[in-house]
Amino acid sequence: MDIEADERRYGSKRIYQRLGPASGQPDRPSKVCFHWQAGRCNRHPCPFLHSELPATQGPSSSSKRAPQQNLVWQNPSTRGNGGGPNGGNQSKWGKGRHEENTRRLNGGVGTSQGEKVCKHFLLGTCTFGDRCRYLHSWSIGDGFSLITPLKGHQKVVSAIALPSGSDKLYSGSKDETVKVWDCQTGQCVATVSMGREVGCMISEEPWLFVGIPDSIKVWNTQTGAEMSLSGPTGQVYALVAANDMLFAGTQDGRILVWKFSAATNCFEPAASLLGHRLAVISLVVGGTKLYSGSMDHTIKVWDLTTLQCVQTLSDHTNVVMSLLCWDQFLLSCSLDNTVKIWFTSNKDQMEVTYTHNEDHGVIALCGMIDAQGKPVLMCSLNDNSMRLYDLPSFNERGRIFAKQEVRAMQAGPGIFFTGDGTGEIKVWQWAA
Structure with missing residues (x-):
C-alpha cells in the first residue's frame, strides 16, 4: 500500500519511495526496507532500498535453524499408549x-x-x-x-x-x-x-x-x-x-x-x-x-x-x-x-x-x-x-x-x- 503524500510538500518523493533511488542520487546500503516490503514505509527519504535485491542476492539455500532432512526414521514395534492427564482431578x-x-x-x-x-x-x-x-x-x-x-x-x-x-x-x-x-x-x-x-x-x-x-x-x-x-x-x-x-x-x-x-x-x-x-x-x-x-x-x-x-x-x-x-x-x-x-x-x-x-x-x-x-x-x-x-x-x-x-x-x-x-x-x- 502506498502512502499518499502531499506533493507540494514532498515533491516527487512518493514515486521515489516505491521505485528506489533515481539516477544521480547517492548510493544507499544494499538492504531492502522491511517496512517497504510490507507496504507501510512512511520515511521520506528512507535510508534503505525500496526495490528488491538483484537475483544474485536472492534467497539463500540454507535457512536459519533449518531442521535436518532425509534422516532414517524407525517405527518401534509397539504403538504408544495414551495414558491420562496428571492427577485425574x-x-x-x-x-x-x-x-x-x-x-x-x-x-x-x-x-x-x-x-x-x-x-x-x-x-x-x-x-x-x-x-x-x-x-x-x-x-x-x-x-x-x-x-x-x-x-x-x-x-x-x-x-x-x-x-x-x-x-x-x-x-x-x-x-x-x-x-x-x-x-x-x-x-x-x-x-x-x-x-x-x-x-x-x-x-x-x-x-x-x-x-x-x-x-x-x-x-x-x-x-x-x-x-x-x-x-x-x-x-x-x-x-x-x-x-x-x-x-x-x-x-x-x-x-x-x-x-x-x-x-x-x-x-x-x-x-x-x-x-x-x-x-x-x-x-x-x-x-x-x-x-x-x-x-x-x-x-x-x-x-x-x-x-x-x-x-x-x-x-x-x-x-x-x-x-x-x-x-x-x-x-x-x-x-x-x-x-x-x-x-x-x-x-x-x-x-x-x-x-x-x-x-x-x-x-x-x-x-x-x-x-x-x-x-x-x-x-x-x-x-x-x-x-x-x-x-x-x-x-x-x-x-x-x-x-x-x-x-x-x-x-x-x-x-x-x-x-x-x-x-x-x-x-x-x-x-x-
Missing part, C-alpha cells in the same frame, strides 16, 4: 495456563517462548534467507524435532495409520490414493488407487479400514485379503472399532455398525444409529460409551451394549471436528475456537469441567506421551498451525507450522506424524 484442568500462550506479535508468528517464525518463510516467499531477523523453522519449542518430510501425495492428507507391530506407515489423501511407507527408510513402497477421495482411515490389527464415498475398503495386512463394506451414503468421515464392531460416521448423519464374524472372517451389518441431523465427522470409544461429533454442533453419547443414545451434548456452537478420550475425560474441539473437557458427574451425566479458548477454529486433536512420560495434547488450528500443550495445565510447550492446515495426526512411541493440506507428511520425534 477435574479441578486441575487449565491450572497454570497463561494468556500469552496465544499472543500474536507484529512482523512474525509470536509464541509464548518469545521467538518469532518468519511468516514469509512459511509461505515460501522470504527473500532475506540467512539475513532474516525471524526464525526459518517449522516449529518452536523444546523436547521435539523434525526428522524428515514424506512427500508424494498431491492433495490433502486426510488420514494416517500406524498399525501396531508393523514396519509400515499408511497415509490416505484426497488425491484418491493410499500410500504405504517403509518405516526403516522413509520411502514410499506402494501406492494404492482408491478411485475416490479418502475421508478417513484406521488400523485395528490385523485390519486396515479406509472410508471413501459410499463404501469402506477393508484390508487384512497379514493375509492380504480385502473386501468392501457397502451401506454408507456419501463420504465416510470417521471410523472407530471396539468390541468386535466397526462404526462409521457418514455424510447423511448416520452411524453404521458392522459386527465381525469369526466364522466367516467377515464384517456383517449390525445396526444404523440415527440421531444426528448433519454429517458425523468424528467418532471415539471410551469405556462403555461411543461418542460422535457432528456438523450439527452436537456430541451424542451412545451405550455400546444397547447402541442407544443416552445423552446429547450441546455446548459447542459450531462443527465438532474431533474427539479424544483420555482416562475418564472426553476432550472435544470445534470451529467455535474451543477445546472442551467433559467429565461424568455424580448424576452419570457428562458436563463441561473446563473450556480452553483459541484464537482460531480447532480442527483436530491428538494425545500422546512425551519422552519424559508427560501427557501432551496437540491441537491443529485452521490458521495452519498446531499447538502443543502440557496436560492438565494447558501450558503451551511449543508450536508446529505448516503451509496449509494439518488435518491428520498420528502418535507412536517416541514419534508422531502430521499431514497437511499440501499433501506433505512430516515425521517428528521426542527428545530423550
Whole structure:
C-alpha cells in the first residue's frame, strides 16, 4: 500500500519511495526496507532500498535453524499408549495456563517462548534467507524435532495409520490414493488407487479400514485379503472399532455398525444409529460409551451394549471436528475456537469441567506421551498451525507450522506424524 503524500510538500518523493533511488542520487546500503516490503514505509527519504535485491542476492539455500532432512526414521514395534492427564482431578484442568500462550506479535508468528517464525518463510516467499531477523523453522519449542518430510501425495492428507507391530506407515489423501511407507527408510513402497477421495482411515490389527464415498475398503495386512463394506451414503468421515464392531460416521448423519464374524472372517451389518441431523465427522470409544461429533454442533453419547443414545451434548456452537478420550475425560474441539473437557458427574451425566479458548477454529486433536512420560495434547488450528500443550495445565510447550492446515495426526512411541493440506507428511520425534 502506498502512502499518499502531499506533493507540494514532498515533491516527487512518493514515486521515489516505491521505485528506489533515481539516477544521480547517492548510493544507499544494499538492504531492502522491511517496512517497504510490507507496504507501510512512511520515511521520506528512507535510508534503505525500496526495490528488491538483484537475483544474485536472492534467497539463500540454507535457512536459519533449518531442521535436518532425509534422516532414517524407525517405527518401534509397539504403538504408544495414551495414558491420562496428571492427577485425574477435574479441578486441575487449565491450572497454570497463561494468556500469552496465544499472543500474536507484529512482523512474525509470536509464541509464548518469545521467538518469532518468519511468516514469509512459511509461505515460501522470504527473500532475506540467512539475513532474516525471524526464525526459518517449522516449529518452536523444546523436547521435539523434525526428522524428515514424506512427500508424494498431491492433495490433502486426510488420514494416517500406524498399525501396531508393523514396519509400515499408511497415509490416505484426497488425491484418491493410499500410500504405504517403509518405516526403516522413509520411502514410499506402494501406492494404492482408491478411485475416490479418502475421508478417513484406521488400523485395528490385523485390519486396515479406509472410508471413501459410499463404501469402506477393508484390508487384512497379514493375509492380504480385502473386501468392501457397502451401506454408507456419501463420504465416510470417521471410523472407530471396539468390541468386535466397526462404526462409521457418514455424510447423511448416520452411524453404521458392522459386527465381525469369526466364522466367516467377515464384517456383517449390525445396526444404523440415527440421531444426528448433519454429517458425523468424528467418532471415539471410551469405556462403555461411543461418542460422535457432528456438523450439527452436537456430541451424542451412545451405550455400546444397547447402541442407544443416552445423552446429547450441546455446548459447542459450531462443527465438532474431533474427539479424544483420555482416562475418564472426553476432550472435544470445534470451529467455535474451543477445546472442551467433559467429565461424568455424580448424576452419570457428562458436563463441561473446563473450556480452553483459541484464537482460531480447532480442527483436530491428538494425545500422546512425551519422552519424559508427560501427557501432551496437540491441537491443529485452521490458521495452519498446531499447538502443543502440557496436560492438565494447558501450558503451551511449543508450536508446529505448516503451509496449509494439518488435518491428520498420528502418535507412536517416541514419534508422531502430521499431514497437511499440501499433501506433505512430516515425521517428528521426542527428545530423550
